Amino acid sequence: MTRxxxxxxxxxxxxxxxxxxxxxxxxxxxxxxxxxxxHYFLSRPRRFGKSxxxxxxxxxxxxxxxxxxxLYAENHWDWSVRYPVIRISxxxxxxxxxxxxxxxxxxxxxxxxxxxxxxxxxxxxxPGCFGExxxxxxxxxxxxxxxxxxxxxxPILDNLGDEATAKxxxxxxxxxxxxxxxxxxxxxxxxxxxxSKFSKVSIFSGLNNLRDITLSPEYSALCGYTExxxxxxFAPELEGLDREEIRRWYNGYGWLGERxxxxxxxxxxxxxxxxxxxxxxxxxxxxxxxxxxxxxTFTPELDTLVADDQLLGAFDVEYIATExxxxxxxxxxxxxxxxxxARTEYALGxxxxxxxxxxxxxxxxxxxxxxxxxxxQTGRLHDLLLALDFDGLKTHxxxLYASIxxxxxxxxxxxxxxxxxxxxxxxxxASLGLDLVPEDVTNQGRIDLTLKLDAAIVVIEFKRVEGSAxxxxxxxxxxxxxxxxxxxxxxxxxxxxxxxxxxxxxxxVGWSVVQV
Numbered sequence: 001m002t003r004x005x006x007x008x009x010x011x012x013x014x015x016x017x018x019x020x021x022x023x024x025x026x027x028x029x030x031x032x033x034x035x036x037x038x039h040y041f042l043s044r045p046r047r048f049g050k051s052x053x054x055x056x057x058x059x060x061x062x063x064x065x066x067x068x069x070x071l072y073a074e075n076h077w078d079w080s081v082r083y084p085v086i087r088i089s090x091x092x093x094x095x096x097x098x099x100x101x102x103x104x105x106x107x108x109x110x111x112x113x114x115x116x117x118x119x120x121x122x123x124x125x126x127p128g129c130f131g132e133x134x135x136x137x138x139x140x141x142x143x144x145x146x147x148x149x150x151x152x153x154x155p156i157l158d159n160l161g162d163e164a165t166a167k168x169x170x171x172x173x174x175x176x177x178x179x180x181x182x183x184x185x186x187x188x189x190x191x192x193x194x195x196s197k198f199s200k201v202s203i204f205s206g207l208n209n210l211r212d213i214t215l216s217p218e219y220s221a222l223c224g225y226t227e228x229x230x231x232x233x234f235a236p237e238l239e240g241l242d243r244e245e246i247r248r249w250y251n252g253y254g255w256l257g258e259r260x261x262x263x264x265x266x267x268x269x270x271x272x273x274x275x276x277x278x279x280x281x282x283x284x285x286x287x288x289x290x291x292x293x294x295x296x297t298f299t300p301e302l303d304t305l306v307a308d309d310q311l312l313g314a315f316d317v318e319y320i321a322t323e324x325x326x327x328x329x330x331x332x333x334x335x336x337x338x339x340x341x342a343r344t345e346y347a348l349g350x351x352x353x354x355x356x357x358x359x360x361x362x363x364x365x366x367x368x369x370x371x372x373x374x375x376x377q378t379g380r381l382h383d384l385l386l387a388l389d390f391d392g393l394k395t396h397x398x399x400l401y402a403s404i405x406x407x408x409x410x411x412x413x414x415x416x417x418x419x420x421x422x423x424x425x426x427x428x429x430a431s432l433g434l435d436l437v438p439e440d441v442t443n444q445g446r447i448d449l450t451l452k453l454d455a456a457i458v459v460i461e462f463k464r465v466e467g468s469a470x471x472x473x474x475x476x477x478x479x480x481x482x483x484x485x486x487x488x489x490x491x492x493x494x495x496x497x498x499x500x501x502x503x504x505x506x507x508x509v510g511w512s513v514v515q516v
Contacts, residue, residue, distance in 0.1 A: 001235055001236040002236060003236040003237065004020055004021055004022045004236075005019055005020055005021045005022070006021065006022060006237075006267050006270055006271050007021035007022060007023070007267065008264075008267045008268065008271060010052075011051040011052045011055060012052075012055055013052060013055045013056045013058075013059050013067060014055075014059060014064070014067055016052075017067045022233055022234060023233070024225055024229045024233050025071050025072055026049075026052075026053055026056060026222065026223075027056065027060070027068065027071045027072045027073035027076075028072045028073075028076075029053075029219060029222045030053070030056060030057055030060055030073060031072065031073055031076045031077060032218075033191070033213075033219075034060075034189060037211055038187065038188065038189055038190065038209070039180075039187075039189075039190045039191075039207070039209045039210045039211060040190065040191045040192070040210070040211050040212075040213055041191075041192045041193075041197075041204075041210050041211065041212045041213070041214070042191070042192070042193045042212075042213050042214055042219070042222065042223075043193070043194060043195065043196060043197045043212075043214040043328055044193065044195070044214075044223045044224075044330075045195060045253075045262075045328075045329055045330025046195055046282075046283070046329075046330070047262070047263070047264040047279060047282060048223045048224055048262065048263065048264070048330070049223040049224065049263050050150065050151075050193040050194075050223055051089070051091060051150050051151075051193075053193075053222065053223060054087075054148045054150050054191065054193060057146075057148055057189075057191060058085045058087060058146075058148055060073060060077060061082070061083040061085050061146045061188075061189065062082060062083070062085055063079055063080075063081065063082035063083075065077075065079045081143060082141065082143070083141065083143045083144070083145065083146045083188055083189075084116050084137035084138065084140065084141040084143065084145045084146065085145075085146045085148065086112050086116070086133060086134065086137065086145055086146065086147045086148070087112065087148050087150075088105075088108050088112075088147070088148070088149045088150070088152075088176075089108070089149070089150040089151060090104070090150070090151045090152065090153075090154040090155055091150055091151040091154060094158045095155045095158065095159075095169070096158075096159065096165065097165065097168070098165075098168040098169065098171070098172050101155050101168075101169055101172045101173075102126065102172060105126055105172070105176055106126070106129075109126070109129050109130060109133060112133060113133060116133075116136075116137050116140060116141075117140060118133065118136040118137055118140050119136075120132045120133055120136070126175055126176060127175055127176070127178060127179050130176060130179045131179050131182060131183050134147070134179070134183045134186050134187065135183070135186050138186045143188065144186055144187055144188035145186060145187055145188060146187075146188050146189045146190075147180065147187060147189075147190045147191075148190075148191050149177075149190075149191070149192040149193070150193055151193065151194055151195075152173065152177070152192045152193065152194040152203075153173075153194035153195060153196045153198060153203075154194070154195075155169040155172070155173060156169045156170050156173065156196075156198070156317065157195060157196060160287050160317070160320070161286075161287045161290075163317060163318075166317045167317050170198070170203065170317055173203060174203055174204075174205065177192075177203060177204055177207070178205065180204075180207055181204075181205075181207045184209070190210075192210075195328060195329060196315050196325075196328050196329075197212070197214060197312075197313055197315050197324075197328060198315055198316055214255060215255050215256050215334075216255075216256075216257075217255075217256045217257030218257065219255075219257070220254065220255040220256060220257025220258050220259075220260070221257060221258045221260050223260070223263075224253060224260030224261055224262065224263055225260055225261040225263050225266055226258055226259075226260055226261075227247075227251070227259075229261075230246070230261065230266065234266070234270065237270040240273070241269070241273070245275060246261075246266070246269065248352065248353050249265070249269075249275050249352055249353045249354050250262050250265040250266055250269070250352055250354060251351075251352055252333060252350075252351035252352040253330070253333050253351045253352075254333050254334050254335070254351075255333075255334065256334060256337065262279050262330075262351075262352075262354075264278060264279050264282070265278045265279045265354060277354045277355075277357065277358035278354075279330075279354065280354060280355065280358035280359070281358070288325065288326075288329065288331075289362050289363060289366050290366075291320075291322070291325070292322070292363060292366075293363070293366050293367065295322055296419070296420070297322060297363075297423070298419035298422070298423055299360065299363055299419075299423040299426050299427045299430070300419075300422060300423065300426040300438035300439065300448065300449060301438065301439065302326070302332065302349075302350070302359075302438075303349040303350050303356070303438055304347075304348075304349065304438060304439045305323050305326075305332065305347075305348040305349070306345055306346065306347055306348065307321075307323040307324070307327070307345070307346050307348060308343045308344060308345050308346065309343065309344055309346075310343075311323055311324060312324050312327055312328075312346065315328060323348060326348070327348055330351070330355070331350075331355055331359055332348040332349060332350065332351070333348070333349065333350070333351040334346050334347070334348060335347045335348065335349045353433050356430060356433065357430065357431055357432065357433035358431075360426070360427040360428075360430035360431045361378070361427075361431035363423070363427045364378075364424065364427040364428050364431050367420070367423060367424045367427065368400065368403070368404060368424060368428075369404050369405060370403060370404075373403055374428075377396070377399075377400055377428070378428065378431055378432065380396060381393075381396060381428060381429065381432065382432050384396055385429070385432070385434070385451070385453060386453065386454075386455070388453070388455060388456055388495075390495070390497070390511075390513045394508065394511040397425065397499075397508050398507055398508050400424070400428070401421075401424070401506060401507040401508060402506075402507060404506070421462070421464065421501035421503075422448065422462040422501070425449075425462070425499065426438065426449060429449075429451065434451060434452075434453065435451070435452035435453075436449065436450070436451055436452075437449070437450040437451075437452070440459075440486075442481070442482075442483055442485070442486045444481040444482055444483065444485075445481050445483075447459055447460070447461070447483045447486075448460055448461050448462045449461075449462070450487075452492075453492075455492065455493070456492050456493045456494070456495055457487045457490060457492050457493070457494045457495070458494075458495045458497055459478060459483050459484055459487070459494060459495070459496050459497065460497045460498075460499060461474040461475070461477050461478045461483070461496075461497070461498050461499070462474065462499050462500075462501065463477075463498070463499070463500045463501070463510070464500070464501050464502075464503065465500045465501070465502055465509065465510065466502070466504070467502065467504055468502055468504060468505045468509055469509065470500050470509050470510030470511075470512075471500060471510065472498070472510065472512065473498075473500065474498030474499055474500050474510060474512065475496060475498030475512040475514065476498075477498075478496040478498055478514075479496070479514075483496070484496060484516045488516075493515055494515070494516050495513060495514070495515050495516075496512075496513070496514045496515075496516060497511075497512070497513050498510065498511070498512040498513075499511060
């Protein structure tokens with residue numbers, strides 16, 4: 001099998017074709033979109049191939065047939081017609097004020113005028129110039145214009161930590177996008193992509209013909225790589241790599257259709273031949289970790305969240321639902337759905353091992369106040385768990401909580417909420433990427449946490465107690481509800497671990513272990 005160049009960081013369709021890179025043919029989706037409608041919106045996490053797909057659309061509408069030799073579109077596209085393509089992208093750089101945003105928009109409009117060979121008359125504002133660009137492009141080419149907008153929301157997302165600036169960015173973008181409604185008669189095709197799903201009212205007011213294909217099963221694999229893609233297109237790269245490990249680390253993203261791999265992860269894995277959190281390390285926003293901490297997020301529940309359509313779309317500057325931001329940014333994905341009367345309910349969870357491990361590592365470091373020490377503690381935890389050294393684990397967690405400075409408790413309200421102690425405990429273990437089941441369902445209730453190791457299964461119950469003395473409640477509940485019964489037939493030894501935390505002592509005060 002012939003190995004080709006890996007298109008790492010390449011978002012230009014022409015470059016991929018001319019440099020002989022691997023390419024997963026997404027043109028069947030492009031042709032279908034054009035046949036089915038005219039105005040589309042797609043939300044996908046960062047580094048998922050949105051920009052490359054837009055560039056592919058641009059080359060199609062521009063009629064550059066030689067680039068599509070051997071691809072689906074070569075024999076399913078009318079190459080006799082060429083359309084004027086207007087391209088707008090906010091992917092590059094960070095804009096920190098409305099003035100910077102307006103300057104960027106003017107520059108983008110100027111570039112499109114030069115590319116299309118048209119000129120907007122002087123004295124117009126941004127909406128006026130954009131509208132004139134669309135109309136003059138249609139007259140120049142004799143065909144209605146195509147508008148492709150990449151990372152439509154990035155100026156807002158980059159400023160979510162500053163609500164006033166984020167609002168100003170939203171108004172500036174609405175000023176631009178409002179033109180699409182008024183110029184509908186002059187538009188052949190419109191496609192917008194971004195990470196978030198800001199409500200149509202706040203960004204696309206009046207653009208009622210915009211079809212959101214984010215959760216359309218037929219377009220679930222429009223971005224990302226499928227199982228078949230890895231086994232066919234990338235077959236030469238699989239030698240020497242554990243196929244199941246690739247699946248466990250990087251597959252699992254779903255939008256109600258076929259599940260896909262994160263393409264950025266897959267390409268970096270093939271290049272470096274190492275399993276690592278490649279995508280997570282490229283820029284998990286600080287504001288996300290801070291938001292989860294500020295909202296007292298109970299981390300053991302992150303893998304078992306439930307949301308409906310309205311909640312998943314509740315994304316705006318004034319309020320961003322925790323479930324919505326984690327799902328839209330790719331830290332959670334949809335694992336199932338069901339109808340509950342007139343509403344649809346979605347089960348959310350981690351897409352794969354990379355996200356579960358890396359997100360919890362980031363949260364653990366944020367919760368424990370000392371990232372450097374937290375990193376060293378994680379390696380020690382791994383060794384203690386594999387050795388089933390429960391006495392050592394008790395000492396380890398006591399030292400962990402004791403290492404958090406008293407000032408950090410006073411200055412961080414997160415330490416006062418009920419689930420803080422369990423969240424630190426859970427995220428510390430989850431950062432290792434071990435087989436961990438929070439809220440483990442049994443016929444007698446829910447186990448707080450089940451840890452499945454090669455040598456044993458550990459069933460864990462947490463309790464928060466008053467004062468400084470252990471009560472034995474955690475172990476009593478484990479025994480009374482027969483939580484070990486679920487795993488008695490597994491063949492591995494089963495241990496019950498009852499852990500009691502005291503907010504007064506700020507540490508573990510009860511630690512009881514029984515093998516059953």
